[in-house]
Amino acid sequence: MYWQTLIFFALTYVTLALSLNISAGYGRLLCLCQATFYGIGAYSVALLPMMMPSRSPARMYVLGVFVGISISAALGGLISLLGDHLKEDYFLMSTFAFSEIAQEFIANSNWSGGNVGLRLKPLNMGGVEYVFVVSAGILMLVAFWICGRIERSHFGLALITFSVDESLSTVLGNSSRSLRFQCMAVSAVLATLAGCIVAPQLGYIHPAFFGVDESVLIFTMLTLGGLGSRYGVVLGAFVLAVVPSILTFFPIATRLDAPIRQIIYGLLLVVLMHLRPSGLIPNR
Amino acid sequence: MSQANKFAAGLIALLTLCACGRSERTEPNPNKPRNLRLGAILDLTGPAASFGQAQLKGIELAVAEINQSPPCPINISAHVEDSRLEARRALGAATKLVEHDHVSAIVSITGSSMALATANYFNRVRVPVIDSLSSAPALTTEGGDYYFRIQPSDSYAGTFLIRWSLSHLRPKKVAIVYADSDWGQGLRDAILAAARESSVKVVASEKAKLGQIDFKPILLRIRREEPEVLFLVAHPQEAGLVLKQMAELGYDVTVLGSDSLSTDEVKTAAAGTLDGVRFCLAAEGSGPILDAFERKFLARYGEEPDINSVKPFDAVRIATQAACESSTDKPSDIRAALTKIRNFPAITGSVSFDQYGDIVDPRYECFVYRGESAEKMNQ
Amino acid sequence: MIIREEVSFFLSLVLSGLCLGALYAFVATGYSLIFGVLRFINFAHGEIFAVGAYAAYVVWRLGFSPPVLILAGITVSAAISCVVERFAYRPLSQGRTVLLLATSVGISVIIRSSLAILFGDSFVTIRPRGETCYATLFHLRFACGQIYVLVVGATLTIVLWWLVQKTQIGRRIRAVASNRSAAESLGISKHAIHRNTFLLGGAYAGAAGALAALITELTPQMGVFLGLKAFTAAIIGGVGSVFGAFAAGLLLGVFESLATGYFGSQYQNTYVLLALVMFLLLRSRVGR
Numbered sequence: 001m002y003w004q005t006l007i008f009f010a011l012t013y014v015t016l017a018l019s020l021n022i023s024a025g026y027g028r029l030l031c032l033c034q035a036t037f038y039g040i041g042a043y044s045v046a047l048l049p050m051m052m053p054s055r056s057p058a059r060m061y062v063l064g065v066f067v068g069i070s071i072s073a074a075l076g077g078l079i080s081l082l083g084d085h086l087k088e089d090y091f092l093m094s095t096f097a098f099s100e101i102a103q104e105f106i107a108n109s110n111w112s113g114g115n116v117g118l119r120l121k122p123l124n125m126g127g128v129e130y131v132f133v134v135s136a137g138i139l140m141l142v143a144f145w146i147c148g149r150i151e152r153s154h155f156g157l158a159l160i161t162f163s164v165d166e167s168l169s170t171v172l173g174n175s176s177r178s179l180r181f182q183c184m185a186v187s188a189v190l191a192t193l194a195g196c197i198v199a200p201q202l203g204y205i206h207p208a209f210f211g212v213d214e215s216v217l218i219f220t221m222l223t224l225g226g227l228g229s230r231y232g233v234v235l236g237a238f239v240l241a242v243v244p245s246i247l248t249f250f251p252i253a254t255r256l257d258a259p260i261r262q263i264i265y266g267l268l269l270v271v272l273m274h275l276r277p278s279g280l281i282p283n284r
Numbered sequence: 285m286s287q288a289n290k291f292a293a294g295l296i297a298l299l300t301l302c303a304c305g306r307s308e309r310t311e312p313n314p315n316k317p318r319n320l321r322l323g324a325i326l327d328l329t330g331p332a333a334s335f336g337q338a339q340l341k342g343i344e345l346a347v348a349e350i351n352q353s354p355p356c357p358i359n360i361s362a363h364v365e366d367s368r369l370e371a372r373r374a375l376g377a378a379t380k381l382v383e384h385d386h387v388s389a390i391v392s393i394t395g396s397s398m399a400l401a402t403a404n405y406f407n408r409v410r411v412p413v414i415d416s417l418s419s420a421p422a423l424t425t426e427g428g429d430y431y432f433r434i435q436p437s438d439s440y441a442g443t444f445l446i447r448w449s450l451s452h453l454r455p456k457k458v459a460i461v462y463a464d465s466d467w468g469q470g471l472r473d474a475i476l477a478a479a480r481e482s483s484v485k486v487v488a489s490e491k492a493k494l495g496q497i498d499f500k501p502i503l504l505r506i507r508r509e510e511p512e513v514l515f516l517v518a519h520p521q522e523a524g525l526v527l528k529q530m531a532e533l534g535y536d537v538t539v540l541g542s543d544s545l546s547t548d549e550v551k552t553a554a555a556g557t558l559d560g561v562r563f564c565l566a567a568e569g570s571g572p573i574l575d576a577f578e579r580k581f582l583a584r585y586g587e588e589p590d591i592n593s594v595k596p597f598d599a600v601r602i603a604t605q606a607a608c609e610s611s612t613d614k615p616s617d618i619r620a621a622l623t624k625i626r627n628f629p630a631i632t633g634s635v636s637f638d639q640y641g642d643i644v645d646p647r648y649e650c651f652v653y654r655g656e657s658a659e660k661m662n663q
Numbered sequence: 664m665i666i667r668e669e670v671s672f673f674l675s676l677v678l679s680g681l682c683l684g685a686l687y688a689f690v691a692t693g694y695s696l697i698f699g700v701l702r703f704i705n706f707a708h709g710e711i712f713a714v715g716a717y718a719a720y721v722v723w724r725l726g727f728s729p730p731v732l733i734l735a736g737i738t739v740s741a742a743i744s745c746v747v748e749r750f751a752y753r754p755l756s757q758g759r760t761v762l763l764l765a766t767s768v769g770i771s772v773i774i775r776s777s778l779a780i781l782f783g784d785s786f787v788t789i790r791p792r793g794e795t796c797y798a799t800l801f802h803l804r805f806a807c808g809q810i811y812v813l814v815v816g817a818t819l820t821i822v823l824w825w826l827v828q829k830t831q832i833g834r835r836i837r838a839v840a841s842n843r844s845a846a847e848s849l850g851i852s853k854h855a856i857h858r859n860t861f862l863l864g865g866a867y868a869g870a871a872g873a874l875a876a877l878i879t880e881l882t883p884q885m886g887v888f889l890g891l892k893a894f895t896a897a898i899i900g901g902v903g904s905v906f907g908a909f910a911a912g913l914l915l916g917v918f919e920s921l922a923t924g925y926f927g928s929q930y931q932n933t934y935v936l937l938a939l940v941m942f943l944l945l946r947s948r949v950g951r
Binding site for chain 2: 672675676679680682683686784785786788790795797804806808809875878879880882884885887888889919920921923924925927928929931
């Protein structure tokens with residue numbers, strides 16, 4: 001069961017990293033707010049059954065999924081418009097600010113449970129325990145497949161050819177704008193779905209799970225794997241999701257346990273960046 | 285596409301493997317002294333490690349004591365997992381304790397958020413939790429049928445703080461400085477609710493963010509409103525800074541706080557500014573039974589016990605009592621026995637559980653700092 | 664007099680904000696310098712600030728007085744900053760920004776955990792001797808710590824101005840920041856510039872850290888909290904513009920203080936971040 005939880009989270013992170021790959025790797029919209037979309041999904045499915053307790057929880061869950069997807073797609077679209085106006089670094093900063101604002105908003109509000117977090121009402125999904133783990137796997141495959149489609153499309157091929165960021169928008173012109181918009185929307189929706197699956201499985205959510213730290217982690221997974229390379233992203237995300245837990249099997253002196261593991265994690269990151277700058281499995 | 289197909293196949297295989305990992309529960313032999321396995325999910329190496337380590341000591345002492353002279357033919361063992369105050373890890377610990385170690389009850393969880401995070405799981409697998417530290421009001425309803433705690437909910441704390449301040453200080457206007465965390469927020473809400481009921485006006489309710497450096501803007505703002513009492517329910521780090529900066533501003537107002545003001549950390553950080561600061565916390569207990577505990581603790585660990593070691597000690601005793609009174613080791617039977625517990629002689633006072641698993645009629649004590657040390661005040 | 668009270672309230676807030684802002688300003692300078700020259704957001708810069716604070720703490724424990732603490736903060740932070748540049752960032756300086764970003768994330772984790780190992784997870788304080796120390800001027804209370812921050816801060820600011828405007832090092836850094844390729848073609852050694860940038864940025868972050876150690880408590884997480892705000896200031900001030908970042912840092916501190924004082928602490932961060940987003944949008948409209 002412990003391994004099951006681990007695999008479940010690894011799958012979720014891979015999905016999140018793949019979704020970020022779609023917007024940042026293919027769409028060249030480097031954003032630091034993926035965890036916010038993830039959070040929108042989680043909070044939508046947590047809050048809707050709570051707001052209407054008289055209706056069937058399963059139906060409210062599905063409604064929550066739709067509400068979450070709609071909000072995220074809209075926000076994603078807005079953000080991509082912002083991305084067209086701002087230079088890469090400024091855009092990064094804006095999405096970072098957006099992520100912080102969203103987290104503070106949720107943490108401050110009473111209806112969202114604030115800093116205490118929300119416990120989800122248990123869903124009776126026909127008594128099958130593994131439905132969420134399987135869903136996580138399916139979602140991951142879907143994200144993977146979408147990446148594959150993009151890579152094989154005209155847009156993807158053009159991206160591989162013109163690999164310099166600055167000239168991209170001038171070369172591809174306005175047609176790229178709508179494509180990037182779509183990339184961002186798809187990316188947001190995938191992240192939201194991941195949130196919809198994680199929330200009931202975990203049974204409890206808290207704003208700290210969906211803040212900047214999480215966005216940075218997802219971004220790091222993507223960078224490690226290699227932007228625009230879906231196999232690399234899967235490997236990178238898997239490694240970063242699983243390594244900290246694997247490290248717990250090597251116990252060190254109790255008090256220093258956690259910081260030493262963090263140091264190993266940090267060193268791993270730095271070393272891998274140096275050894276494989278194009279990512280673990282770079283773009284061909 | 286075939287590469288992706290292989291990939292997908294591999295993934296499905298991996299998932300199937302996971303689905304096949306289930307373990308069985310074995311029934312104990314009724315003729316031998318029963319083995320009662322108790323679990324705990326503590327923060328041993330994370331941000332609240334000082335709490336978790338104290339709880340661990342209380343639990344281990346209780347196990348040793350009870351096995352020496354058990355109330356019925358029973359042998360108890362404790363299985364402790366480290367949550368590091370991360371919900372994912374706490375959940376993993378919960379599943380390991382139940383499915384791998386086959387515990388019959390959980391005797392402590394460090395932190396209300398961890399208790400909330402694992403509540404769904406423990407209710408689903410029907411393993412009772414007797415918690416010793418979590419005070420979030422949300423746990424009263426959200427903890428579920430299998431959640432019990434001997435730490436009073438902060439809603440009592442909030443009511444008590446307001447009532448005490450009304451009878452001793454008679455404020456018309458009060459202000460709150462609260463921690464930006466589940467604990468702080470819970471206490472703030474409890475104080476606000478109690479203030480509303482007693483027609484006390486809360487003129488300011490300011491958040492003390494974790495890691496904040498400068499509290500002077502908040503203090504200046506509060507000073508402008510001229511409250512008679514300032515409720516300081518912040519974590520030790522921020523509370524210490526608040527008190528220090530109040531002194532720097534020359535802001536002299538009666539400060540009333542909660543357990544965080546009793547910690548050594550606040551005494552160090554706010555040294556020199558503590559005189560007159562008051563705080564109230566759930567009663568530690570007194571009398572011979574507490575003295576006996578303190579002696580045994582000192583003998584085993586060579587140091588004075590922390591308040592956070594006393595309650596887990598009691599939790600283990602209560603769990604054992606419930607197991608003795610129930611005929612089997614089935615956790616659901618232990619839970620039924622827990623609901624029937626009345627006036628159990630815990631160190632911290634007499635324990636009975638209400639229908640929510642909360643402790644009935646908790647007692648609080650208040651202290652005031654004279655110089656650097658705190659004196660108990662009369663109720 | 665109500666007016667006098669209002670003015671006093673306002674000025675007290677400004678004073679508090681300036682002290683906090685000084686810390687932001689010094690750290691923001693580092694972000695700005697590094698971004699101007701290497702074109703990436705150094706996530707680990709906040710930790711350099713924390714290192715300076717702990718260095719000051721250690722020196723205080725050894726029994727030295729505040730000026731020595733400040734020096735300790737400056738030197739240790741500058742040194743660590745250079746070491747990190749040489750071994751972690753220099754090999755990647757030709758690569759994409761994201762690589763440096765991810766590496767800096769790793770470095771920040773390493774530094775933070777090292778501080779946790781060395782000093783424990785809980786907080787430590789520099790305890791002043793005797794009574795709470797303060798002075799009163801124009802009916803305003805200045806805590807001794809605040810006086811120190813203002814005086815040392817002002818001095819170091821003048822030094823910074825001189826370094827950046829008047830010395831060769833400063834001129835070269837500015838040259839590289841404004842036009843990388845042109846500066847290279849003029850034969851300015853890239854490695855020396857990078858090293859000096861990190862040296863300067865690190866030194867000022869360390870100074871801020873030492874000053875912070877005098878007025879607040881130290882935790883291994885302190886770099887994260889302050890780093891975020893300082894980094895916001897650097898963006899508002901304009902990347903590559905050292906004095907823009909500096910001014911923005913001061914303004915941010917004052918703004919935060921005034922906003923909290925007049926409107927409360929609930930959405931403190933949100934106001935700041937909204938200001939950031941609007942500022943960024945405005946800048947892009949005005950032109951780059």
